[in-house]
Amino acid sequence: MSDMLLKAKGIARYFDVSPPFLNRVIEGSRRQVVKAVDGVDFEIERGKTLSLVGESGCGKSTVARLVVGLYEPTDGHIEYEGVNLTDLNDRKEEADLRGRMQMIFQDPYASLNPRWRVSDIVAEPIRHKKMFDNKEDVVQRVGEMLTQVGLSPADGEKFPHEFSGGQRQRISIARALAGKPEFLVCDEPTSALDVSVQAQILNLMKDLQEEFGLTYLFISHDLAVVDHVSDNIGVMYLGRICELTETKELFSNPRHPYSRFLLDAIPDLEMTGRQRIPVAGEVPSPINPPSGCTFHPRCPFANDRCKQEVPELRDVGGTRVACHGVEENRLESTG
Amino acid sequence: MNTDTKQPLLEIRELRVEFPTRRGSLIAVDGVSMEIFPGEVLGVVGESGAGKSMTGNAVIGLLEPPGRIESGEILLEGERIDNLPYEKMRKIRGRHIGAIFQDPLTSLNPLYTVGQQLVETIQTHMNVSEKEAEKRSIDLLEEVGIPSAKERIHHYPHQFSGGMRQRVVIALALCAGPRLIIADEPTTALDVSIQAQIITLIKKLCREHGTAVMLVTHDMGVIAETADRVAVMYAGRIAEIGPVAEVVKNANHPYTHGLMGSIPKVGHETERLTQIDGSMPRLTAIPTGCAFNPRCTEKGPRCMKERPILEPVGNSFVACWKFDPQGTGAESEGST
Numbered sequence: 114m115s116d117m118l119l120k121a122k123g124i125a126r127y128f129d130v131s132p133p134f135l136n137r138v139i140e141g142s143r144r145q146v147v148k149a150v151d152g153v154d155f156e157i158e159r160g161k162t163l164s165l166v167g168e169s170g171c172g173k174s175t176v177a178r179l180v181v182g183l184y185e186p187t188d189g190h191i192e193y194e195g196v197n198l199t200d201l202n203d204r205k206e207e208a209d210l211r212g213r214m215q216m217i218f219q220d221p222y223a224s225l226n227p228r229w230r231v232s233d234i235v236a237e238p239i240r241h242k243k244m245f246d247n248k249e250d251v252v253q254r255v256g257e258m259l260t261q262v263g264l265s266p267a268d269g270e271k272f273p274h275e276f277s278g279g280q281r282q283r284i285s286i287a288r289a290l291a292g293k294p295e296f297l298v299c300d301e302p303t304s305a306l307d308v309s310v311q312a313q314i315l316n317l318m319k320d321l322q323e324e325f326g327l328t329y330l331f332i333s334h335d336l337a338v339v340d341h342v343s344d345n346i347g348v349m350y351l352g353r354i355c356e357l358t359e360t361k362e363l364f365s366n367p368r369h370p371y372s373r374f375l376l377d378a379i380p381d382l383e384m385t386g387r388q389r390i391p392v393a394g395e396v397p398s399p400i401n402p403p404s405g406c407t408f409h410p411r412c413p414f415a416n417d418r419c420k421q422e423v424p425e426l427r428d429v430g431g432t433r434v435a436c437h438g439v440e441e442n443r444l445e446s447t448g
Numbered sequence: 449m450n451t452d453t454k455q456p457l458l459e460i461r462e463l464r465v466e467f468p469t470r471r472g473s474l475i476a477v478d479g480v481s482m483e484i485f486p487g488e489v490l491g492v493v494g495e496s497g498a499g500k501s502m503t504g505n506a507v508i509g510l511l512e513p514p515g516r517i518e519s520g521e522i523l524l525e526g527e528r529i530d531n532l533p534y535e536k537m538r539k540i541r542g543r544h545i546g547a548i549f550q551d552p553l554t555s556l557n558p559l560y561t562v563g564q565q566l567v568e569t570i571q572t573h574m575n576v577s578e579k580e581a582e583k584r585s586i587d588l589l590e591e592v593g594i595p596s597a598k599e600r601i602h603h604y605p606h607q608f609s610g611g612m613r614q615r616v617v618i619a620l621a622l623c624a625g626p627r628l629i630i631a632d633e634p635t636t637a638l639d640v641s642i643q644a645q646i647i648t649l650i651k652k653l654c655r656e657h658g659t660a661v662m663l664v665t666h667d668m669g670v671i672a673e674t675a676d677r678v679a680v681m682y683a684g685r686i687a688e689i690g691p692v693a694e695v696v697k698n699a700n701h702p703y704t705h706g707l708m709g710s711i712p713k714v715g716h717e718t719e720r721l722t723q724i725d726g727s728m729p730r731l732t733a734i735p736t737g738c739a740f741n742p743r744c745t746e747k748g749p750r751c752m753k754e755r756p757i758l759e760p761v762g763n764s765f766v767a768c769w770k771f772d773p774q775g776t777g778a779e780s781e782g783s784t
Contacts, residue, residue, distance in 0.1 A: 307495035307728075309495060316721055319719075319720065334640065335712075336640070336714060337712040337714050340715070375640065380669025396639070
């Protein structure tokens with residue numbers, strides 16, 4: 114019924130973090146594998162924004178890299194407009210599909226080549242896709258893109274170090290948009306920026322979405338930012354999605370115990386004097402995750418089943434939740 | 449400024465921190481005055497480059513050369529500490545003023561166990577035997593919420609997680625029972641759930657020990673939860689200082705107002721965030737008059753020429769001509 118642009122089906126990515134071969138032989142240590150992303154399903158509707166939130170080490174950035182193809186998935190596959198991206202044999206078709214998605218990275222200081230002029234940086238996707246034949250058109254397009262993100266065409270002559278963090282992130286966005294993509298993966302685009310600049314960038318991203326009908330996959334650890342930009346939210350914990358739902362639903366009626374904790378951990382700007390109960394414990398090491406539901410050591414509702422059986426993402430009244438407690442209705446539903 | 453009968457624990461008067469360069473001095477902190485009373489948490493907020501960390505570093509005497517205190521005074525319990533010789537200042541640091549920094553990994557020595565570092569600090573400042581110092585270390589670690597402290601004391605910093613490391617740093621700061629703690633972005637490097645734990649811990653410790661805290665951070669949420677009063681800094685100057693509820697809820701200064709509006713809030717249906725155009729001026733090019741004038745929407749001709757001074761507005765002090773009887777001078781020019 115709805116127009117799904119991108120579907121991820123059970124994608125997983127494992128990293129080998131074993132000690133070197135000699136250590137394994139001499140010390141008898143074993144191979145070790147980190148399951149950074151372990152079976153994640155989601156889909157994104159055209160023109161909408163899906164956000165993935167979670168604490169560090171939960172695998173949200175790895176998902177972003179899997180989606181744009183910077184990593185090959187260990188398992189599962191990603192469909193873009195119904196075409197499976199992971200086993201495309203036709204290189205031309207793959208290049209064409211990949212060209213329709215772009216990525217914006219977290220650190221605007223590291224993601225721009227310091228030895229290139231801004232105009233060359235922004236023109237790179239245009240040249241790569243051979244969008245224009247003559248130079249004047251390229252220059253004009255670069256100028257348009259820079260104006261679009263609130264810089265002036267004359268800024269193209271400068272180098273990245275001449276700009277502040279917020280302006281550099283604007284250049285990143287101009288570069289991402291230059292190749293006329295329809296899908297943008299934004300990996301923490303504002304977390305390196307100050308709040309007033311963050312507001313500028315978030316507003317800009319919203320304007321661009323409206324103007325070009327862009328679809329976003331937005332990665333962030335900041336729930337307040339996520340609430341502001343997204344239509345749907347997936348909460349991740351240790352490589353899995355534990356709750357996937359509409360933004361409003363998550364904030365008004367969080368179901369998974371971890372989502373509730375995260376919401377409770379947001380500093381209270383309203384100054385209601387509400388006493389917060391911080392989540393006990395910390396995120397366990399992904400090398401050696403807990404058995405069953407990975408959240409059970411920190412969960413006050415955990416029972417024996419949670420310790421043994423991995424919960425699946427199931428539909429519960431429009432929300433998809435991976436929790437035995439929710440499924441069995443053991444959790445009292447007070448938000 | 450504050451007419452409290454109590455003597456302030458820390459008083460900063462017209463502090464000015466400069467960095468001499470070949471092309472003239474850069475003024476990182478310009479005429480900052482503030483007071484911290486015993487047991488109080490004073491938040492210092494601002495965006496990067498606002499001079500908030502510089503103010504904190506000046507208080508503990510850890511300005512990095514060539515930065516130096518050009519003028520002004522810093523008084524701890526009525527005595528000047530800004531002009532003390534290095535050795536004397538060393539005795540005050542740790543004993544009377546504790547410090548917590550942003551990155552817990554770089555503020556601990558990786559080559560010593562946590563216990564050794566705690567014992568060393570305690571013995572430097574207090575005249576106790578090693579046994580007693582070790583006992584105190586274990587007590588401190590338990591107090592900051594590190595489980596099985598007796599074993600953990602023999603571990604190295606890399607064996608702790610980020611949140612646990614920050615707890616160790618807090619224990620180190622508390623070692624000698626200081627009256628004042630300078631906490632410079634103590635929760636910025638931590639995840640949200642850990643951040644909530646650390647804030648709760650700092651609040652609890654301050655209440656129990658009656659320690660005053662200067663909490664330097666860019667995160668308004670942390671300030672709103674923790675601080676009693678807050679100073680908002682912009683381009684090395686204080687834009688507004690007052691009780692936290694007043695500053696957060698009804699900000700007076702146009703900058704604070706814009707800053708509060710630009711923070712996304714959970715559960716608010718806002719299509720667009722309020723945005724302050726432009727960015728913080730560089731230290732080489734601070735505008736004359738009010739430093740905020742190029743980004744201000746309510747500026748008048750007076751703001752371009754004359755630098756505003758902190759004046760009482762309600763319970764706060766605000767540096768903006770808007771609140772001056774003579775105004776911004778916009779009336780005569782028309783509001784275009």
